[in-house]
Amino acid sequence: MSYLYFKKYVLLAGLTFLPAIAWSQFVVPPAFRNAVELQWNLTGSAQLTAASSPGYDAAGSGWLRLTENARQQTGSAQYTGASFSAEEGVIIDFDYVMWMTDAPTDLAGDGLSFYLYDATKGMTGAKHGGDLGYCGGDGGYLGVGFDAYGYFSTDIACGGLGDPNTPRIPNTIAIRGPLSSSNTYLAGTNVPALNNPDATARAVDRSARIVLVPTGDANSPFLVSVLDGPTGAPAPIITDQPFPYAAPPQLSIGFSASTGTATQIHEVRLNKVAVPADVQIDVAMTSPTSRRHGDPVSYTLSVKNNTLSNSPLSAKIDVPSSAPLINDRIPELSNKTWTCTASGAGTTCPAASGSGDIADLGNYTMGQSGELNFVFQGEVDQAAVCNASVGNSASVDFTPTSGFADEDPANNQSSSTAFVVDCPTDPIKPVPTKPVPALGVWGLSLLSMGLIGWGAIAQRRNRKG
Structure with missing residues (x-):
């Protein structure tokens, strides 16, 4: 998750914690690009631009148009396909665009929510x-x-009793509370232009992310963060804003926009809704760092389900098919085996044991602060290159369809130098000398006779001379 990293801290004592933590995934498919959205309830002026009427866009390229560039419109869309509780967190990624203006007044507004x-x-x-x-x-x-337009961010909006002459605060992102609190204003930040009033055709869209981290406190169940910016690159605008209102048992999400005497077209596309999580992987060698061909090698690998930033809770990964995939491979090892043990309620291993490298290993569960611990055994392969430094790099990652979004991708990989392949040089062996063959009895006799004959011949030559 590259948009925002949260700094962790321990919550102060004294919170009223929710009595039971029963997480499940709230996953909403990408929406509003096609002609029909069966799990969304559209009201007022809201319409899908890829629908046959109005038919503004081709199927797959559509938007949810909440208002036209017309006065006194309100369009809304509520998701009805599932709900979630305040015990859960949720991350919402969407794109939006606001463009055109009211010609008579030259006022663009009002905005979307x-x-x-x-x-x-x-x-x-x-x-x-x-x-x-x-x-x-x-x-x-x-x-x-x-x-x-800048009205929603003032103290006179939402039935407020502030000074009616309060100036507007255009281009502001603001958070307001529930109807039971008269939609109280909680926080707001001024940003660069949110709309494109001079555009006469759909302008370049912007990207936003809403992050709701559960606190475990029934009376203040969420920390709210908002990111906003150019397409695909939203930046932090509001971070960890407490939301001090008890929530109804079941929540869902929606979008709306409205106009008054200021007008513009408001459009939204939903990209992703997922549960926040933070899984971490670590590898550590447990055998000597210098190994020879055939020597045993052992190491450990752990996968942890960390608590969320600024929260005592961690995501509960209770659907095995949604578990993040574990990868670990060392080609220089052969005859590799592993065992797995799980700790923490609701945490189960993919299997008690296995063999070989692991590739896209999933199908397990992780409860609150659960942990998986693997122990690997193998031996240095005979084909391992001498004097090579063998590394071990492991990873754990959610798939795009898992329904989870990882807060901190930096701890989804772990690497270490495993060992050096030691190949000792063979000592130099001396070349053996061949012994002079010994003469037998017959050999000595023949040699003696040869020497006597040679002596006799030499004497004759001397006499003649």
Whole structure:
């Protein structure tokens, strides 16, 4: 997860913790690109641009258009396919674009909102104009406004009793509370232009991310972070804003936008909804760092389900098919085997043991702060290159369809120098000398006779001379 890294800290004592932690995944498919969205309830002026009517875009390239460039419109879309509880966290990634303006007044507005709502209700009563189709909604629980016009971010919005002459605060991202608190303003940050009032055709879109981290405190269940920026590169705008309102038992998500006398087209595309998680992998050698061909090698690998940033909770990975995939490979080892042990409630190994390298190993579960511990045994392969430094690099990663988003990808890999292949040089052996063959009895006799004959011949030559 490259957009935002959270700094971890321990929550102060004294929180009222939720009595039971029963996580499940809240996964919503990407939405609004096609002609039909069966699990979304569209109301008011909301429409899909890839639908046959209006048919603005081809299927696969559409948007959710919440308002046209017309006055007094409110469009909303609520997801009805699933819900989640405040015991869970959720991350929402979406793109949006706001463009054009009201020609008579040259005012562009008002803006759009992302919200959580009580899944047993709807958003009946939500107001248009500067309330962004969120304030006043009977099921509204948490609203994040992308306030181009600047009314939603003032103390007179949402039925507030502030000074009616309060100036607008254009281009602000703001968080407001539930209907039960009169949609109280909690936090806001001014940002560069959120809209494109001079555009007469769809302008370049922006990207946003909403991060809701569960705290375990029933009376203040979320820390809210908002990121916003150019397409594909949102940056932190609001970070870890406490949300001090007890939540209804079941929540879901929605989008809305509205116009008043200021107008513009508001469009949204949903990219991903996932549960935040933080898994970590570590490898460590347990055998000497210098090994010869055939020598045994052992090492350990652990996968941990860390607590979330600023939270006492960790994601519960209770669907085996959604477990992050583990990879670990050392080609220089042969006859490799492994064993696995699990610790922590709700944590299970993919298998008690196995052999060979592991590639995309999944099919396990991890409960709160669960941990898997692997022990590997093998031997240095005879083909391992002499004097080579053999490394070990392991990884653990969620797949794009797992329904989880990892807070800290930096700890999803672990590497270490495993060992050096030691090949001792053979000592130089002396070349053996061949012994002079010994003469037998017959050989000595023949040699003696030869010497006597040679002597006799020599004497004759001397006499003649």
